[in-house]
Amino acid sequence: MSHRKIQKRSVADLKVGEKAVIESFSDQWMSLKLLEMGCLPGTEVCLHCKAPLGDPICLNVSGYCLSMRKSEAATILIEQ
Amino acid sequence: MGNPNSGKSSLFNQLTGLRQKVGNFPGVTVDKKSGTAFLNETTEISVIDLPGVYSIYPKSVDEQVVTDILANPQHPDYPDVAVVVVDASNLNRNLLLFSQIQDLGVPVIMALNMLDIARQQHLEINAVRLSMQLGVPVVKINARIGEGLELLKVAIEQQIGQPTVSETLFFDPGQQTVLTGHDMKGLIADVRQQYQLTNNYLALQYLIQHDGFSFLGQPQRVKLDGLIEKYQFDEVDFQAKETIGRYKRIGEVVKTVVKDKRPLDQSTWSQRIDRILLHPVWGYAIFATVLLLIFQAIFAWAQPFVDGIDAGVAWLNGTLHEQLPDSPLTDLLTDGIIAGVGGVVVFIPQIAFLFLLVSLLEESGYMSRVMVLMDRIMRQFGLNGRSVVPLISGVACAVPAIMATRSIGSWRERLITILVTPLMSCSARLPIYTILIALVVPEKTVLGFLNLQGVVMMGLYLLGLVAALLAAYAFKLIIKAKERSLFVMELPTYKWPRWNHVGITVWDSVTSFVWQAGRVIVAISIVLWVLASYGPGDALEQAENRVRSQNANLPAEQVENRVASEKLEASYAGRFGKILEPVIKPLGYDWKIGIALISSFAAREVFVGTIATIYSIGSADEGNDNTIREKLAAEINPETGGPMYTPAVAFSLLVFYVFAMMCMSTIATVYRETKGWKWPLIQLAYMSVLAYGSAFLVYQLMK
Numbered sequence: 159m160s161h162r163k164i165q166k167r168s169v170a171d172l173k174v175g176e177k178a179v180i181e182s183f184s185d186q187w188m189s190l191k192l193l194e195m196g197c198l199p200g201t202e203v204c205l206h207c208k209a210p211l212g213d214p215i216c217l218n219v220s221g222y223c224l225s226m227r228k229s230e231a232a233t234i235l236i237e238q
Numbered sequence: 239m240g241n242p243n244s245g246k247s248s249l250f251n252q253l254t255g256l257r258q259k260v261g262n263f264p265g266v267t268v269d270k271k272s273g274t275a276f277l278n279e280t281t282e283i284s285v286i287d288l289p290g291v292y293s294i295y296p297k298s299v300d301e302q303v304v305t306d307i308l309a310n311p312q313h314p315d316y317p318d319v320a321v322v323v324v325d326a327s328n329l330n331r332n333l334l335l336f337s338q339i340q341d342l343g344v345p346v347i348m349a350l351n352m353l354d355i356a357r358q359q360h361l362e363i364n365a366v367r368l369s370m371q372l373g374v375p376v377v378k379i380n381a382r383i384g385e386g387l388e389l390l391k392v393a394i395e396q397q398i399g400q401p402t403v404s405e406t407l408f409f410d411p412g413q414q415t416v417l418t419g420h421d422m423k424g425l426i427a428d429v430r431q432q433y434q435l436t437n438n439y440l441a442l443q444y445l446i447q448h449d450g451f452s453f454l455g456q457p458q459r460v461k462l463d464g465l466i467e468k469y470q471f472d473e474v475d476f477q478a479k480e481t482i483g484r485y486k487r488i489g490e491v492v493k494t495v496v497k498d499k500r501p502l503d504q505s506t507w508s509q510r511i512d513r514i515l516l517h518p519v520w521g522y523a524i525f526a527t528v529l530l531l532i533f534q535a536i537f538a539w540a541q542p543f544v545d546g547i548d549a550g551v552a553w554l555n556g557t558l559h560e561q562l563p564d565s566p567l568t569d570l571l572t573d574g575i576i577a578g579v580g581g582v583v584v585f586i587p588q589i590a591f592l593f594l595l596v597s598l599l600e601e602s603g604y605m606s607r608v609m610v611l612m613d614r615i616m617r618q619f620g621l622n623g624r625s626v627v628p629l630i631s632g633v634a635c636a637v638p639a640i641m642a643t644r645s646i647g648s649w650r651e652r653l654i655t656i657l658v659t660p661l662m663s664c665s666a667r668l669p670i671y672t673i674l675i676a677l678v679v680p681e682k683t684v685l686g687f688l689n690l691q692g693v694v695m696m697g698l699y700l701l702g703l704v705a706a707l708l709a710a711y712a713f714k715l716i717i718k719a720k721e722r723s724l725f726v727m728e729l730p731t732y733k734w735p736r737w738n739h740v741g742i743t744v745w746d747s748v749t750s751f752v753w754q755a756g757r758v759i760v761a762i763s764i765v766l767w768v769l770a771s772y773g774p775g776d777a778l779e780q781a782e783n784r785v786r787s788q789n790a791n792l793p794a795e796q797v798e799n800r801v802a803s804e805k806l807e808a809s810y811a812g813r814f815g816k817i818l819e820p821v822i823k824p825l826g827y828d829w830k831i832g833i834a835l836i837s838s839f840a841a842r843e844v845f846v847g848t849i850a851t852i853y854s855i856g857s858a859d860e861g862n863d864n865t866i867r868e869k870l871a872a873e874i875n876p877e878t879g880g881p882m883y884t885p886a887v888a889f890s891l892l893v894f895y896v897f898a899m900m901c902m903s904t905i906a907t908v909y910r911e912t913k914g915w916k917w918p919l920i921q922l923a924y925m926s927v928l929a930y931g932s933a934f935l936v937y938q939l940m941k
Contacts, residue, residue: 189478192726211615213613216512221330224726
């Protein structure tokens with residue numbers, strides 16, 4: 159458990175309906191694509207739904223719905 | 239140009255009147271398309287529709303097209319005016335691309351689309367203020383119904399006559415020295431001077447994207463690498479900073495032009511539908527039902543139309559035979575052309591139903607949900623959720639399906655998708671399936687409402703799908719990954735299908751099926767008729783004389799039949815089939831089927847036409863008013879005396895066609911998409927082995 163506390167929470171940890179504010183990205187290459195799609199630090203996102211096997215997930219971000227894999231969502235770190 | 243799903247292709251269709259496929263999922267336009275439109279009575283312009291992109295930095299092959307054109311003013315398609323279609327209901331993200339295109343120094347016009355949807359979402363947009371803030375002409379349009387086209391044309395005319403380009407850049411890379419801590423000013427100035435560029439942002443594109451620019455030679459690329467080294471320029475970091483910088487300014491602009499009256503936290507219709515369609519249980523159940531419905535429709539609902547056409551062709555053939563004088567020309571027309579073409583025309587209803595349903599899925603926005611639904615499963619097989627679109631469109635035709643793979647960013651996933659897509663049963667296999675199933679599967683109702691023939695048909699499609707997934711898994715183990723896989727994708731809102739677009743898609747598919755397949759089939763039918771009616775030297779007369787002398791005591795009708803079949807065997811086509819016979823004998827096929835197999839290499843649907851032609855020639859039945867199915871059912875196997883088409887032979891043929899890559903156009907498309915002969919040949923080889931092996935197994939087990 160102590161290990162988990164050190165790790166930052168990411169969008170992949172959100173529950174359906176939960177909201178969070180993007181803080182930073184842990185993967186530079188992935189961040190380019192995510193930034194272009196409107197996932198900017200300081201933006202509020204809301205986990206809108208998950209695909210049947212819990213992956214991919216759908217995010218509400220800046221007024222539209224964006225789907226991505228859980229592994230990709232894990233690179234979006236959120237403010238505590 | 240514009241974001242995916244912003245309505246570019248709708249606008250293009252409205253401007254040019256040209257019919258182009260429009261769908262409600264990203265990646266419908268995978269290549270540029272061009273057409274012409276009239277600005278006014280005297281001025282004709284050429285309009286180019288480009289694939290949708292989110293930014294000027296491409297993430298896949300289809301997106302590369304846009305950058306290639308815009309970054310190279312010498313490009314033949316470099317626009318005089320760039321009309322950027324902007325989705326008003328998602329202004330922030332759409333303005334990112336818009337500001338990049340504007341900064342490249344192209345004269346731009348913003349076509350503000352989907353204002354009705356923005357209004358539904360309680361967004362009010364002040365277009366005049368937007369135009370003033372950005373310093374560009376903004377025209378409100380509704381691309382779906384064609385509103386605002388006249389104003390747009392006026393704006394285009396003005397921009398061509400007197401191009402106005404904004405003086406200052408929205409985001410000037412030359413002024414970002416503070417942001418990056420590097421001497422950006424010096425770097426950009428150096429690039430501009432070396433390549434005689436007039437624009438700072440274009441210079442930045444040279445720096446970041448030079449490896450993807452086909453118009454730059456190797457020495458130029460090395461030079462640019464040198465400059466990057468000299469100034470210690472970090473491309474990825476700068477690109478991220480650019481995007482953030484642009485969004486910051488866009489946010490400021492949007493704040494002044496948009497009144498957001500959106501009630502907080504109210505879920506939209508689309509989101510509520512998503513909860514059901516992406517539900518852990520219901521999601522898959524609904525998807526399975528939708529697929530089942532498609533197959534029911536193709537097989538059961540289309541059947542009355544199919545029967546009608548089939549009977550009509552048979553009647554026409556019989557009447558012509560009676561009315562026209564007996565001559566080789568009449569035989570060519572009836573046994574050759576009409577028999578062959580009839581075999582194709584019969585399948586129009588099924589193909590129309592198929593394209594109707596697939597285009598409804600595309601139009602409504604359900605297709606993107608299917609991608610989300612399937613991504614997890616597809617990944618296990620080395621594919622991507624986006625591979626679902628090629629695989630499903632592969633049910634219609636592999637050629638557009640393989641082109642649709644361009645939206646898959648990772649080369650490995652794209653290649654695997656290309657390699658397995660032809661295993662999906664395309665509409666050209668439908669004629670073969672239909673006729674063979676009707677021949678050996680009884681028409682029964684199972685489980686109360688399902689047509690047994692429909693179930694078998696669905697089984698064949700599933701067989702293709704399973705084979706495609708297994709083959710993908712095998713390729714996943716063989717082909718190594720070169721880059722990372724990505725599945726970040728916008729989910730468009732659900733929309734009512736535009737019935738005129740659906741209608742156009744169906745009409746286009748049917749006509750192109752009839753014309754393209756029809757031309758090949760007419761040509762092959764004629765060639766085949768000649769080959770089957772003439773033989774080397776006097777072989778045909780010899781055969782006839784031999785039969786007549788040997789069977790002098792048989793009834794006249796039987797003698798005639800035997801003469802006809804012996805003559806066919808002695809003809810060029812017959813000899814050719816005979817040579818092939820030892821190879822296909824283990825699969826249960828005779829030399830007549832062999833002829834059909836060979837000719838169907840041009841296109842699968844030719845098989846049915848060929849069979850029809852061969853059996854018409856190979857019988858003395860003068861009336862010739864039998865349908866193809868009756869002709870097949872009547873065919874006797876000379877060795878057993880029973881019907882030629884036993885279940886073993888029919889299923890062996892069915893399985894062969896599920897797997898065999900019998901399609902020239904697909905091979906040509908794979909060659910074009912993979913830029914070489916290596917992959918199409920590998921594909922042809924593995925599919926042929928698969929087809930031969932399984933057909934062999936099926937026949938030997940069922941015999």
